[in-house]
Amino acid sequence: MGRFVVAAVAALSLLYVAVAGADEPSNAYYRTPSRLPGKRHGDVIRHKALGGEPAVAGAGRTQLVIYRTTDAAGRAVPASGVVSIPKGRTPKGGWPVITWAHGTSGIADQCAPSLDSATAAAHGYNAYIYPLFTRWLKAGYAIVRTDYQGLGTAGDHQYLIGASEGHSVLDMVRAARAALPGALSTNMVISGHSQGGHAALFAAAEAPKYTPELHLRGTVAYAPASHLDEQIPLTTSLTQPNAGLTALVATIGAGLEAAGRSAGVTPVLTPAGSGLVADARTQCLGTLAGTATTQNLTPASLFQQGASFTTLRRLLDAQDPTNLRIASRVRIEQGSADTTVIPLFTDDLAKTLTGRGTPLTYNKVAGIDHAGITSGAGATDGTKYIEKWMPGR
Template identity: 40%
Template sequence: MSRPHDARRRRRTAIAAAVLAVLATVVAGIELRVVGDLLERDGLAAFYTQPADALDGAPGSLVKSEPLLGVPMDARAWRIMYRSTDLDGDPVVSTGVAVVPLGPPPDEGRTVVSWGHPTTGSASECAPSLGLDPYIGIEGMRVLLDRGYAVVATDYTGMGTAGPDSYLIGATEGQNVLDAVRAASEIPDAETGSDVILWGHSQGGQAVLFAAERAAAYAPELDIRAVAAAAPAADLKALLQTHLDDVSGVTIGSYALTAYSEIYADRGADLADILTPQALAAQPQMNELCLLTHIDQLHDIADPLVGAFVTSDPATTEPWATLLEENSAGGTAFDAPLLVLQGLDDQLVKPADTEKYVASAEAMGMDVTYRTVSIATHGTIAYLGLIDLVEFLDRVGV
């Protein structure tokens, strides 16, 4: 007689085969869509320039959109600029992309996956939608499109187009994630519905957790059916303390502490009070560089600052300690089922820190599924966890 774990193993094998087959189409599709992407480069600056009425409208309303030429196979896509709000409720503008599969939607409209991307930088030029291939960083996009979902991916406020810095500002990022869903609903041909899946990685994991925590009050018309976070930056104190004396800590700290000094200046967040003089001098240049495209330059600047970056531990020094705590996920429970993925070889977001977040969420009565992947690093967990993501979505019935 077949045992339950044998059936589960067979099911996972079937899912793995399906996922790998889907991923195999990505390489062929990239060549085709890059041709279209190249044709679109000339009009980028004009699109990302905000019109005079950019802030005049409800959160989630479109400022503008344009269809894209270079698109994933069997899909349509648009570049979008839309309205959102920051942590104080003030109007801001964000940009991103929306992608939908070809073919008719369900009667109730397509379920929308709102993707929160991992760290790419904090400068405007680091926005994923500005890249030559604006979809390549949407982890699992092909699998999601083939399930019939629409996918929308925010850049976060302050990237792509003018706006306040939002790096690791949980409320702003979370509201950007939710308003991206509303913006997609204003594209008639996207034909989206009110069912939503939130999916994010690293910084984007923090963003979608904040989106889930705030959704009931901020966007009650959206039905958050499931939330999935890969190696989320859930505990910012632990993240910075772990990497206080390495290159990752200098890079993340440069992005984050600069953002906090701008957003929380009225609460006494002054970079001169937490950074060494040499680190303070390096901030302007570091914050102009994007993580993925300028990694060597970032390391050249960061290496001499290792061990000489901060004057004290931000996780124990005010107002930084309180600000990091406020921007750590887990302050509010939410009803949607949650999947948390963690690579056991992750050297950035440590498994022990993710396990603490999971335990805290479970203690609040949340429906949490925690899955680990033994060989996954921080950079690979969202891809290597796709089997678990598909299995989770099937199980919760989305």
């Protein structure tokens, strides 16, 4: 594990930022009854036209959709998301679909990309991807974008919990097709960045059984998160202030707790660590980093000295995409200069999935950083891959 030490420090630094929120949605439109309408995952609860920042340039129509999905335990839960339809006449059979999984915008409800605005604290972490969406819309693809379960809608966001993410990504397609009859094809590509790259891979693994009526043409994962079971225990050696990393570790802990995995989290935390994990449920990473600074917390200070990480590592490993079996084609885009998702980890991920039989193309782009992989060469290569297997307009 020693070869990962240097990379782990960088990989966990400055992953993502967001804004404050709570379990109960602050926006009335996102609130749902405890007994959800509908009968199956992907059923629509409600939908309406949406304007503002989420209505990206190039879209002819934009809809906000509230829908049913299932969490990691298989329970019916609400989720929200955005449907963007290209301009022009709908082709026979509907527009081919790209279902997008977003990078981390936080655990709080206000972090949901469907609630984005020019003045939102998380705007930069949502808006960086809009140019790629515009490119895809102009090429003739409908884009559906889940907020994930627990972001915007009721409940805690099960952050980096693969099944929950994957279900949200797939059910968003079902819901969008039901909300806009005839507008969307059954042909889809799954794509996502960072946390969303992680989500995209889990969705690809789940798709054949979870949404068999949808035709998965391929998956493009940009800088997918992986190997947290290797990285988190190493943060116990980081005794110098690093507010962003400290907040991120607490957010990962909160994500595990939201999915009922607190048995692996609580025993290793100090009282200060437990407090910061609790704060992560209502504070996004930027605010949470400020809390860590105020309390003079470091990554190491979150954990009890000499604590056993056996259970925590097992829980994190269970959410690692290296364990997936994906039979459909996958392309991974990774920047060689990425200091957020370290290429060393993605190299290993690609090698492992290929060895397990996934028809995988791995494209490492020289000199590109974490956000940059979704623009420039990474965007071009990924788009060409999509066009090859699922032609657009």
